[in-house]
Structures are given as structure tokens and as C-alpha cells.
Amino acid sequence: MTTEIASTVTRTIDARGSFCPGPLMELIRGIRESAVGDVLEVYSTDSGSRTDIPKWVEKAGHGLIAVDTRDGYDAIIVEKRR
Amino acid sequence: MQRIVILGGGVGGTLTANLLVKRLHRRIERGEVDVLLVDATGRHVYQPGFMYIAMGGERAERLERPEISLLDRRVALLVGEVVRVDQGRQLVHLADGQELDYDFLVIATGSRIVPEEIEHFATEAQHFYTAEAALALRQVLDRFDGGRIVIGIAGMPYKCPPAPLEVAFLIEAELRERHLRERSELHFCSPIGRAFTIESVSEMATPILERKGIELHTFFNVEAIDPERKVVQSLEGEELPYDLLILAPPHKGQQFLMDSGLAPAPGGWVPTDRHTLAANGRANVFALGDATDLPLSKAGSTAHFEAPVVAERITAAVMGREPSGKHADYEGRVMCFFEIGDGKGTLLRFDYDHPPKPPKPNQLWHLGKVVFNKTYWHTVPKGRV
Numbered sequence: 042m043t044t045e046i047a048s049t050v051t052r053t054i055d056a057r058g059s060f061c062p063g064p065l066m067e068l069i070r071g072i073r074e075s076a077v078g079d080v081l082e083v084y085s086t087d088s089g090s091r092t093d094i095p096k097w098v099e100k101a102g103h104g105l106i107a108v109d110t111r112d113g114y115d116a117i118i119v120e121k122r123r
Numbered sequence: 124m125q126r127i128v129i130l131g132g133g134v135g136g137t138l139t140a141n142l143l144v145k146r147l148h149r150r151i152e153r154g155e156v157d158v159l160l161v162d163a164t165g166r167h168v169y170q171p172g173f174m175y176i177a178m179g180g181e182r183a184e185r186l187e188r189p190e191i192s193l194l195d196r197r198v199a200l201l202v203g204e205v206v207r208v209d210q211g212r213q214l215v216h217l218a219d220g221q222e223l224d225y226d227f228l229v230i231a232t233g234s235r236i237v238p239e240e241i242e243h244f245a246t247e248a249q250h251f252y253t254a255e256a257a258l259a260l261r262q263v264l265d266r267f268d269g270g271r272i273v274i275g276i277a278g279m280p281y282k283c284p285p286a287p288l289e290v291a292f293l294i295e296a297e298l299r300e301r302h303l304r305e306r307s308e309l310h311f312c313s314p315i316g317r318a319f320t321i322e323s324v325s326e327m328a329t330p331i332l333e334r335k336g337i338e339l340h341t342f343f344n345v346e347a348i349d350p351e352r353k354v355v356q357s358l359e360g361e362e363l364p365y366d367l368l369i370l371a372p373p374h375k376g377q378q379f380l381m382d383s384g385l386a387p388a389p390g391g392w393v394p395t396d397r398h399t400l401a402a403n404g405r406a407n408v409f410a411l412g413d414a415t416d417l418p419l420s421k422a423g424s425t426a427h428f429e430a431p432v433v434a435e436r437i438t439a440a441v442m443g444r445e446p447s448g449k450h451a452d453y454e455g456r457v458m459c460f461f462e463i464g465d466g467k468g469t470l471l472r473f474d475y476d477h478p479p480k481p482p483k484p485n486q487l488w489h490l491g492k493v494v495f496n497k498t499y500w501h502t503v504p505k506g507r508v
Contacts, residue, residue, distance in 0.1 A: 054418070055397070055418065056418040057418075057475070058397075058418070058455050058474070058475025058476060059418035059419065060320070060321050060473045060478045060479060061284050061285075061320055061321055061419070061420045061457065061471065061473070061479070062279070062280060062284045062320050062418070062419075062420060063315065063320035063321070063418075064418070065314075065315045065316075065320070066279055066280070066284075066314060066315060066320055067279075067418045069279045069314055069315075069344055069358075070279035070280055070390070073278070073279060073358075074389055074390050087478075089322055093315065093316050096316055096342070097315065097316060097342055097359075100342045100359050101342070101344075101358060101359045101360075102359075102360065
């Protein structure tokens with residue numbers, strides 16, 4: 042599954058170790074700079090991202106593709122939908 | 124002769140230049156190494172002071188000094204505008220036609236605000252990201268006699284992530300002092316699902332917002348302004364009416380970085396290695412401070428802790444050795460003060476591996492910020508702290 046998603050990811054945001062401004066803020070910046078249909082992947086070591094990011098994605102009307110736990114971090118994959 | 128060219132005379136560029144002289148002074152004096160700093164204005168501005176022009180009696184003239192006065196005399200300063208960098212030929216092109224060749228390049232060109240990216244920002248919104256705008260906000264606040272104040276963030280990233288929350292706290296305290304609090308509503312729009320990005324700070328700030336009666340709107344990223352209806356609209360599809368609108372404007376990296384292929388559009392942030400600070404995978408080009416694409420606060424403090432790493436890495440390359448010591452790699456260290464109003468503050472200190480644990484707000488940390496701001500000129504740019 043991971044390999045298949047990785048091939049469609051348009052942008053990877055490595056927000057590991059980001060406490061300020063934080064992984065969700067980095068994703069919002071990435072979404073603002075991307076086009077509809079782009080797939081963004083955020084790496085986060087902040088355990089809060091597993092819940093914060095899906096909540097924002099739902100509220101902002103984008104698509105949550107996957108939350109993938111990797112070695113010491115989470116990869117959260119989001120599609121810009123509007 | 125090896126030439127080190129530093130672009131930008133802010134915290135990162137100035138400190139890197141001075142630290143390079145400390146490490147390489149013998150080679151510089153023998154004429155083997157040349158350190159040249161290029162700055163667009165030749166004036167060094169202490170930007171954290173802008174908020175205090177709006178909120179605390181600071182004056183613009185106290186926040187600015189000639190860049191030359193902060194540089195070691197062995198650093199050459201060139202005032203000019205960079206229009207392009209040719210990485211292949213290792214050349215920097217200036218607007219007046221000059222070409223500068225380099226062996227090492229340091230990109231410390233900061234960020235710039237682009238309020239024009241949001242329609243009606245200039246006529247409807249106030250901000251405090253330049254001295255002039257902060258003074259204008261002060262004048263608007265002086266005339267304010269009650270109403271609905273909305274404070275929000277109109278673009279990501281923006282300089283100094285805590286600043287909008289600090290301003291909310293400080294304005295609330297001011298309105299109470301001026302007996303306007305009863306006639307005013309305060310709304311704070313957070314881009315994320317809580318008051319502040321750092322959970323521990325959010326836990327500290329949320330009860331303060333409640334106690335101060337500041338209404339928190341989460342997941343509200345400002346996207347547009349409707350001047351007819353006096354409402355601000357979010358990326359998430361909500362809107363809020365305002366009488367006074369205060370927004371952190373959108374920010375970008377410098378245009379010449381995008382024009383030179385050093386930073387991708389539309390953001391213009393330089394792809395930078397999180398530990399070595401090498402830019403675009405090149406061993407002789409470094410970026411620091413606001414100019415990078417690192418997931419860190421765009422703040423002078425970040426540049427302050429990155430500069431010794433850039434200086435060590437260039438020194439090591441000049442001397443033909445491996446980078447060593449505590450500044451061999453950057454570990455994401457940032458430290459900053461956080462105002463909560465009523466003469467109290469706290470301290471945020473963290474790195475890639477250690478989240479901040481802010482102490483309980485007290486007067487000491489507020490005074491710490493005041494002292495730091497006043498002594499900045501003698502400490503940070505010269506590498507004394």
C-alpha cells in the first residue's frame with residue numbers, strides 16, 4: 042500500500058521535530074501552495090498529528106488518504122480537493 | 124583566495140559573518156579568505172520590536188542601526204540588490220550590473236510580507252510586520268472606542284508564530300486599562316484545532332483566553348476579506364464580522380531565489396538540509412533563518428542558533444577538515460519569549476527532539492524579553508550570546 046501511495050505523492054513535507062509552527066501548520070502551508078488534485082504527505086513525530094490533521098482535513102474539505110505509522114513517525118497522506 | 128559571499132544583513136547573515144571572522148581571522152588577514160556581505164539596504168532592523176511600536180511605546184528609530192556598525196571591520200559590506208544567482212558559474216548578479224564570484228554562498232535573505240496577495244488587505248486589515256504598519260495600528264487603536272476586534276492569520280508560514288496570540292493578550296489588557304473592555308469583543312482565530320501549535324503552550328494559553336473573555340475560533344485560516352459586509356472568511360469556509368481586523372499577512376521568500384531556481388515558486392523557500400543547512404544539496408551553499416523551507420519558527424532566534432553551524436561548516440571546508448564540535452550540526456534549537464499581558468511572560472525553548480516545556484508565566488520572563496530587546500545590539504549580532 043505504501044509503495045502505491047508513494048508513487049502518487051506530489052509533495053513530501055518532513056515536519057519531524059516541528060513543534061513551532063508544527064506539522065499541521067506545515068501542511069496548511071503546503072496545501073496553500075499546491076493545486077487541486079495534488080497529494081501531500083506529511084511526516085510527523087508529534088503524536089497529536091494523528092488526530093489534529095484528519096480533523097482539519099475534514100473541516101477544510103480535503104481528502105484523507107492514509108495515516109501510516111512508520112519507524113518512529115507517522116506519515117499522513119492528504120489530497121487537496123478544493 | 125577563497126571568497127565567502129553572504130546575502131542578507133539580518134540576524135543570520137550578520138552573525139554568520141562575524142563568527143566566520145572569529146574563526147578565520149588569520150587567513151582573512153593574510154588575504155587568503157575574503158568575507159563579503161551583501162545587503163539591500165545597509166540597515167539592520169530589529170523586527171521583534173515592531174509589535175511594541177503597536178503595543179508598548181517603542182519607537183521605530185530605536186529598532187534600526189547601520190549594518191556596518193554591527194559587522195567586524197574585516198567583513199566587507201556591499202549595499203546592493205541581488206537579482207540573480209548563477210549556481211553553475213558561482214556568480215551573484217546585482218541590479219547595478221556588478222557580478223560577484225563566490226566559493227561559498229550563504230543565503231540569509233529572510234522573508235518578505237505580501238499582503239497584496241489578499242484582496243482588500245491594504246484597506247481593511249491592520250498588521251504589525253513593518254514599523255510603519257505597527258505605527259498605523261497604534262493610531263487605529265488610539266482612536267478605537269469599542270467594537271468587535273478580530274485577530275487572525277492570513278497565510279502560512281508567517282514570522283514569529285506566537286505574535287498574534289501575544290497581541291490578543293496585550294490588546295485585551297490595554298482595553299481594560301482604558302475602560303473599553305465592556306464595549307468590546309475580542310476574537311482570536313487560530314489556524315489549527317487549539318489556541319497554539321505547541322500543546323503545552325496551548326494548555327497554558329487557553330484558560331488565559333477564557334479568563335480574558337477572548338473568544339477562540341479554531342481551524343480558521345484567513346483566506347479572504349469582504350469589505351462591503353465587513354466580514355473575514357476562512358479557508359475552511361467560515362466567516363466572522365469585524366470592526367477592527369488585525370492579521371498576520373502572507374509571507375514569501377525573496378523573488379530572486381525563485382528566479383534563480385534556488386527556491387521553488389510560489390513560496391520561495393530554499394530547500395535546506397535540516398542538520399547541515401546545506402541548500403539544494405550543494406556542499407558550498409548554505410541557507411539559514413527565514414529563507415529556508417525548514418519546519419521551524421520564522422524568527423530571529425532560529426537564525427541565531429543556525430549561524431554557528433553555517434560558520435563551522437564553512438570554516439571546516441576552508442581548512443580542509445570535517446565539521447566538529449557542538450556546532451557541527453543543527454539540532455533544531457529555537458528559544459523565544461512569549462508575552463501574555465499584564466506584565467507577565469513565559470519562555471519557549473525546544474529542538475527537534477525536545478518539545479518546549481514553558482514555565483508558569485511570571486514577571487521575570489516578561490522582563491527577560493524587555494532586557495533581551497534592549498541589549499540585542501551588543502549581544503546577538505556580535506556572537507556574545
